[in-house]
Amino acid sequence: MIDRRPALIICCANAHDVATAIAYARQHAMPLSVRGGGHNVAGTAVPDDGIVVDLSRMREVQVDAARRRVRAQGGATIGDVDRASQAAGLAVPLGLVSQTGIAGLTLAGGIGWLRRAYGTSSDNLAAADVITAAGERLHVSETENPELLWGLRGGGGGLGAVTSFEYHAYPVGPDVSFALVFHTWQDAQSALRNYREWASTAPDEVSSFAILWHAPALDEIPAEYHHTPVVTFAAMHLGDSAEARHDLAPLRDFGNPIADLSDVIPYLDAQRAFDDDYPAHELRYYWKSLYLTGLDDDALGLLTKINEASPSPHSTLDIWQLGGAFSRVGAEETAFGDRSAPFLLGIEANWESPDDDNANIQWARNAHQAMSAYSTGAEYLNFPGFYEEGEQVLRASLGANFERLIALRKQHDPTGLFSRR
Structure with a gap:
């Protein structure tokens, strides 16, 4: 998706190399960006005709x-x-x-x-x-x-x-309890309402998602559901197995799931559970997000319609359960900002062919616009589209912290070396 042509890519081995690269960019007044370990689908690590300070060899x-x-x-x-x-x-x-x-x-x-x-x-x-x-x-x-x-x-x-x-x-760890449950599209609304109620009372040891997407072609899922709309619930529980069975039971036992792949697995495996859904250099991506004020029935109904309209079976609408320790940090304690929303909606347009770019990007933007009525207006800055709204998305997401952050940037980067794009 990102086709920019930097003048230089400087692959650094240590902090001295990084300082040298920054000094060169400053001397020649060239746009500068920093690439860490990768995976940023917004492409902010790559400027046209500028310098990429590539840290990917610094992995100790x-x-x-x-x-x-x-x-x-x-x-x-x-x-x-x-x-x-x-x-x-x-x-x-x-x-x-x-x-x-x-x-x-x-x-x-x-x-x-x-x-x-x-x-x-x-x-x-x-x-x-x-x-x-x-x-x-x-x-x-x-x-x-x-x-x-x-x-x-x-x-x-x-x-x-x-x-x-x-x-x-x-x-x-080394092991954690991991729930992964698939429901038919016919049961989507009732399953999502059950999830909404369960998520409001789940203990802090649990972090979960509801995912609206199309079923992958896994052997554990009946073939007639492959590539059809489904609702999936995924959750990790950090407590012992008995606590996990009790706390995850309302999520796993509801209705008639078409597949339940839940198990006690190594934490490292849980951390890799979704890796295969994001193959490097194979799919095209455009991700937006919104913090939701709630999940009433109207919002759930709209989400199901948006999923049905997705032009790609790889795309997802991810409802992240928030609260717990996440919500107990004050809005001004860190630059991150307000934590009061109970859910985060991740809108992931994921597809294969460049010919389908416009349709998939527009689907995600339409979803973002439609769900804005149920949101705080803030976005998660790791899912910002292409930052096409510029300063607006930062203002909306950082809230009262925006001006303080801009003052800090001017103090440490008065010429905007790190923001010339």
Whole structure:
């Protein structure tokens, strides 16, 4: 989807290389972007006729089990961090697809399976090493440059090149209870209403989704349902198996599911559960999002109509259950902003052929417009389309934090080196 032509791609091995690349861009007044571990479908890591500071070779991960801290270089992926931290019986709250780079994920928030138990990736950012537009190397923590740490926690980036991230980690695994239940389209409305009620009372140990899409051609799903509209519920439970069976029973036992693939599985496998749905360099992507104020019957009915109109069987409407630890961080405590919405709607247009670009992008934009009536107006900055609304999407999503973040960017990047696109 992203066809831009940078003048230079500088593949960095260490922080010195990053500082050298930034100095070169500053000297020649060239557009500059930073690429971490990849997976950003908005394409913000690639400027035309500019410089890409590529951190993808910087993937070292260090685990301090005694302090429950994990330090990872800026080019690391979720999979890199998961493997290293699980070896010590720990996990960092990150995203859902293991090939995702931790840098962009964290700087725009980072929501995954641990969100209701431990919050976002950005909430758990304890420290970072940053190289600013002026070439200054800063260590950032609660006691060193705390205002910069505030901005790195969910403000969307643009404050410098982060060469390392240090996270809080938590005892998780090695196994977790994972629910994955498929319902026919005929039962979609009743199943979604049941999900809505269950999600409002589920404990913090559970993070879940309702997914409206088309059934994949899995052997466990009867063939007559393949590629037809379905509703899927996915959930991870961090407690012991007895607690998990009790807490997940209302989700698993409702109605007559066409498939129930739930099981106790390694945490690492749960983190890779959706990897195959996002094959690198095979599909085309356009993702939008909205924080929802609720899921009344009218909203659920509209979502089912939108799914029926999808031009691609790969596209999904993902209803993320929020609340728990995610919601207990004040709106001004981090740049991420307001946490009051009970659900996040992810609108994922995923398709195969360039010939179908317009139809799929328009489907996602129509869905976004139609569901805006049920939203706070804010978007999750990791699912921003192509940032085509520019400053508007930042203002709507960061709320009262927007002006504070812009002042911070001007302090550390007065010439806009990191925002020339």
